[in-house]
Amino acid sequence: MRALLVVNPAATTTSARTRDVLIHALASEMKLDAVTTEYRGHARDLGRQAAESGEVDLVVALGGDGTVNEVVNGLLHAGPDPERLPGLAVVPGGSTNVFARALGLPNQPVEATGVLLDALREGRERTVGLGLTSGTPGTEDEAVPSRWFTFNAGLGFDAGVVGRVEQQRERGRRSTHALYMRQVVRQLLGDPHRRRGVITLDLVGEEPVEDLVLSIVSNTSPWTFLGNRPIYASPQASFDTGLDVFGLTRMSAPAVARYGTQLLTSSPERGPRGRHAVTRHDLTRFTLHSKVPLPLQMDGDHLGLRTSVTFTGVRRALRVIV
Incomplete structure (x- = not known):
């Protein structure tokens, strides 16, 4: 599986060391490219590139709800197509993390990464409305x-x-x-x-x-x-x-x-x-x-x-x- 990790360096509740640990854990299970966002809208651009490339299976958003929103808007730039587009995974790193918590994920990034890795091994996924x-x-x-x-x-x-x-x-x-x-x-x-x-x-x-x-x-x-x-x-x-x-x-x-x-x-x-x-x-x-x-x-x-x-x-x- 090839995955793109979109990292918001300004995420409220994650340090640089925590991000490094999470990247190492994810990279041990998949072919991972990690990109740090540099400007507002960068996560959207990365999501769009992943959707258009046809080579990415999964996009992981490490950040708060704003980062997730940008990634989703990039993935769905040309409209929804769950069977063709990359899947989305979320590692919460913001102050509230409503989307991740509404999905039932832990509010701590390390714990959420563990749940994500288990879900990938077990093939757990759902298709949600937006x-x-x-x-x-x-x-x-x-x-x-x-x-x-x-x-x-x-x-x-x-x-x-x-x-x-x-x-x-x-x-x-x-x-x-x-x-x-x-x-x-x-x-x-x-x-x-x-x-x-x-x-x-x-x-x-x-x-x-x-x-x-x-x-x-x-x-x-x-x-x-x-x-x-x-x-x-x-x-x-x-x-x-x-x-x-x-x-x-x-x-x-x-x-x-x-x-x-x-x-x-x-x-x-x-x-x-x-x-x-x-x-x-x-x-x-x-x-x-x-x-x-x-x-x-x-x-x-x-x-x-x-x-x-x-x-x-x-x-x-x-x-x-x-």
Whole structure:
């Protein structure tokens, strides 16, 4: 087996020594080429090259969710084809590692490498669904390139939090859960639309759902992790179904207290609920429109401002070694 290891040298939880140990372990089981990323988008370019070469059987992403997202977008540049394209394996090295943990992998890179090697020896793999975003025809975002995401996306509030965290990281702050919580509070206090939303959920065959303040799209569950605690915005979301949506029509102080508590105490059986909560399960295609430009995030990566985004749930899009 020939494999490409894509290494993010800025991965939060791995040292140079740990990376060397992981590379040695993987190279003992396969013909391995290891490449260290040098710029934003490099992992995407490497994934695309691996897909187009026809010579790579497996691409291993060593890094956080952003690295995984780039590799996936490179692999699927020309569209999904699980039987032909290289498989994907993930060694978690970021601060949260939602995709890897949602697949059931350990959150420690050394342990995850052991699981990966066992899976390769035993032939364990699964084909997972992914989310795809595109510009909405007839809008100013029509020409925006399509992009895949692995576990979640958001338009509005949560994307604003991601943007604030990225700004802090550019100033040298470490990506910690405490940093995220501080930015949640600041985003809440500074959000001019938290009492009356500007987002509309447009579904085929249904009346539009208007005035959303918050819109979270999930491709799997949990939505994210707070330390070791999983947070379930859409408990039914799964790699084996379409996309799920969780939205809120109010973020007043009482609503924030109520739904924030529900998120922190959520479980695989029970997510947030109430008269201001909007939930949809197993959607194939829908659009989120906004009356004003709002931030968009995918897999924890801030992608700028958008007024309209179309989402598609693509089943069985990518082969993953687990």
